Amino acid sequence: MLTLGYFIFKDLVYDRWRSLLTVSGIAVTVLAYLLLSSFAQAFQVFSQHPQMSSNLVVLAVDVIDPMESSLDEGVLQTVQKIAPDQIAQVFPVIFRHLNIQDQIMEIRAVPLEQMPTSLALTLDEGSWPDDQPEIVVGEDLARIAAWKTGSKVKIYGTDFLVVGLVSSGENNSGAIWMTYSEGQRLFSMRRGFQVGYLCLKPSANPESVRALLQADPRISSQYTVYLESALSSGYYQVYHNLLTLSHIMGLVALLAITFGTYNTTNLSLTERGHEIGLLRVLGFSQGKLCGFLLARTLVLTLAAFGVGWIIAVVFINYHRTHIAMGLSAAPIVLNLPPSAGLLGLALAIIFSSLGVWLTSGRLGGLSPLAGGDG
Amino acid sequence: MHNPPSEYLIQARGVEKHYRRGKVLVEALRGVDLDVPRGAFVVIVGPSGGGKTTLLHLLGGIDRPSAGKICVDGQALETASEADLTRFRRDHIGFVFQFYNLLPSLNALDNVILPLLAKGWARKKARQSGMAFLERVGLQARWQHMPGELSGGEQQRVAIARAMVGEPAVILADEPTGDLDSKSANSIISLMSELNQRLGVTFIVATHNLNLLKPSTCSYELEDGLLSPCSSSTSSA
Numbered sequence: 051m052l053t054l055g056y057f058i059f060k061d062l063v064y065d066r067w068r069s070l071l072t073v074s075g076i077a078v079t080v081l082a083y084l085l086l087s088s089f090a091q092a093f094q095v096f097s098q099h100p101q102m103s104s105n106l107v108v109l110a111v112d113v114i115d116p117m118e119s120s121l122d123e124g125v126l127q128t129v130q131k132i133a134p135d136q137i138a139q140v141f142p143v144i145f146r147h148l149n150i151q152d153q154i155m156e157i158r159a160v161p162l163e164q165m166p167t168s169l170a171l172t173l174d175e176g177s178w179p180d181d182q183p184e185i186v187v188g189e190d191l192a193r194i195a196a197w198k199t200g201s202k203v204k205i206y207g208t209d210f211l212v213v214g215l216v217s218s219g220e221n222n223s224g225a226i227w228m229t230y231s232e233g234q235r236l237f238s239m240r241r242g243f244q245v246g247y248l249c250l251k252p253s254a255n256p257e258s259v260r261a262l263l264q265a266d267p268r269i270s271s272q273y274t275v276y277l278e279s280a281l282s283s284g285y286y287q288v289y290h291n292l293l294t295l296s297h298i299m300g301l302v303a304l305l306a307i308t309f310g311t312y313n314t315t316n317l318s319l320t321e322r323g324h325e326i327g328l329l330r331v332l333g334f335s336q337g338k339l340c341g342f343l344l345a346r347t348l349v350l351t352l353a354a355f356g357v358g359w360i361i362a363v364v365f366i367n368y369h370r371t372h373i374a375m376g377l378s379a380a381p382i383v384l385n386l387p388p389s390a391g392l393l394g395l396a397l398a399i400i401f402s403s404l405g406v407w408l409t410s411g412r413l414g415g416l417s418p419l420a421g422g423d424g
Numbered sequence: 425m426h427n428p429p430s431e432y433l434i435q436a437r438g439v440e441k442h443y444r445r446g447k448v449l450v451e452a453l454r455g456v457d458l459d460v461p462r463g464a465f466v467v468i469v470g471p472s473g474g475g476k477t478t479l480l481h482l483l484g485g486i487d488r489p490s491a492g493k494i495c496v497d498g499q500a501l502e503t504a505s506e507a508d509l510t511r512f513r514r515d516h517i518g519f520v521f522q523f524y525n526l527l528p529s530l531n532a533l534d535n536v537i538l539p540l541l542a543k544g545w546a547r548k549k550a551r552q553s554g555m556a557f558l559e560r561v562g563l564q565a566r567w568q569h570m571p572g573e574l575s576g577g578e579q580q581r582v583a584i585a586r587a588m589v590g591e592p593a594v595i596l597a598d599e600p601t602g603d604l605d606s607k608s609a610n611s612i613i614s615l616m617s618e619l620n621q622r623l624g625v626t627f628i629v630a631t632h633n634l635n636l637l638k639p640s641t642c643s644y645e646l647e648d649g650l651l652s653p654c655s656s657s658t659s660s661a
Contacts, residue, residue, distance in 0.1 A: 057534075330510070331513060333543065334514075
């Protein structure tokens with residue numbers, strides 16, 4: 051083994067520029083894989099469907115995006131009349147996406163008493179907002195925007211005070227929350243409110259209630275009733291697809307190693323076929339020479355993986371500390387999971403070995419055939 | 425693959441080698457018969473393209489004959505598998521080429537020990553043996569030098585040490601002085617002659633250099649694929 055290592059070292063040093071180029075090429079593909087894995091890992095949180103909600107939401111007819119919806123108070127009274135025994139609470143939600151400090155942020159205005167109850171928000175710090183320019187902020191958003199209790203935020207031309215930080219089991223900890231009455235004042239109730247939120251009693255069957263409401267002509271003509279979880283499932287599917295795509299792109303990036311090692315090995319066999327032919331003549335079997343090429347490529351692959359890993363770690367750390375990236379005001383935090391690293395290493399070794407193996411058939415045909423003229 | 429021991433180290437009977445070059449069938453060897461006793465110093469002369477290199481390749485198990493039989497040190501080569509031929513070359517043959525064929529990435533000593541490593545020797549033991557053979561060819565002081573740092577004659581000495589280190593039954597030398605100046609060529613001829621006489625190593629040398637006929641125990645002329653004993657005029661040339 052030491053002898054093999056010695057000769058590999060000598061060969062790599064002798065052929066150092068090509069070795070360096072090979073390491074660089076593999077390192078780039080490894081880096082691409084690791085960054086895509088990290089990206090996919092960051093999106094994993096968005097693709098995880100929250101637990102099935104037992105609540106319903108009402109939007110304007112056929113509207114999917116709450117921003118496009120506009121409702122009036124009458125709909126809340128109507129749904130309560132249709133299913134009074136199954137609906138526990140009904141309340142309006144003002145929903146906006148606004149550009150705040152150059153980031154698109156989600157604002158929700160709801161009755162104060164619904165924040166800790168129906169919406170299951172937990173106050174982690176500070177106090178709940180009052181009916182004045184006060185807001186509480188989801189923990190993820192606070193981290194992205196570097197806000198804390200006491201920070202002042204200009205929203206829609208009005209200065210708001212951050213009075214508390216909240217967390218939630220759902221993926222809505224990237225939102226800004228204010229009281230419904232404050233939302234009414236801020237937006238002057240243009241376009242009414244966007245979402246009617248229906249909390250069902252524990253005994254109620256959400257799908258049955260949804261069907262009942264949707265079948266009523268007073269609802270079906272102007273509104274659409276969704277299971278809260280169904281409304282968001284489309285988004286989760288998109289994120290899930292994005293995640294899958296990232297994994298596939300990562301694998302494709304690693305697969306490029308096969309072509310890279312195939313090319314470099316093939317080129318070596320062409321340029322240095324004389325030397326390899328000589329080794330064949332001296333009694334090295336095809337298997338031994340193939341083993342040498344495989345071990346040599348393994349060394350290059352391990353070195354390249356190390357380089358790719360180091361660059362990826364540096365980039366991700368820089369990204370974490372210097373670049374705030376978010377989606378719907380939820381932060382995208384890049385991480386390099388060890389499992390992705392191990393999988394990448396195993397695949398890099400397999401793919402690089404495959405590249406060598408594909409060229410190994412040429413070993414048998416190489417000969418020094420030098421010096422003779424007859 | 426093993427045949428009963430024979431008085432001859434090498435026996436070739438009716439050896440032919442044909443190959444195609446485009447649409448033309450080239451008959452490189454046309455029924456060559458050759459008997460080489462152990463410890464002989466055989467020289468084969470002849471014009472370029474006469475088949476000398478082809479014959480050495482066949483005797484060394486690098487190539488296979490189109491027809492005929494070759495037996496070297498009890499090994500029948502014409503029916504051997506590729507793996508058998510690899511083992512045969514490793515264990516029985518030493519090669520010396522015109523252009524030395526040293527690996528440029530390795531120093532002189534590492535080049536010499538390659539046949540031993542092919543046999544599976546440990547590097548330390550192989551280096552000890554390699555140093556002894558470098559000493560025999562007068563290059564022990566230059567064992568660390570890379571091929572590019574050695575003269576042509578020195579490189580050929582390293583190549584001879586490499587051919588001998590595995591203690592093969594026969595050394596096949598293809599134009600060993602072809603790329604050397606006359607002084608270096610004479611030095612190499614003396615070295616091979618000395619190794620043949622002192623150690624009893626069998627040499628088969630294909631060459632244009634008629635000076636090599638001096639140490640030979642028998643000599644042949646190979647022309648148009650036909651092998652014949654050297655005429656006295658050629659021998660004396």
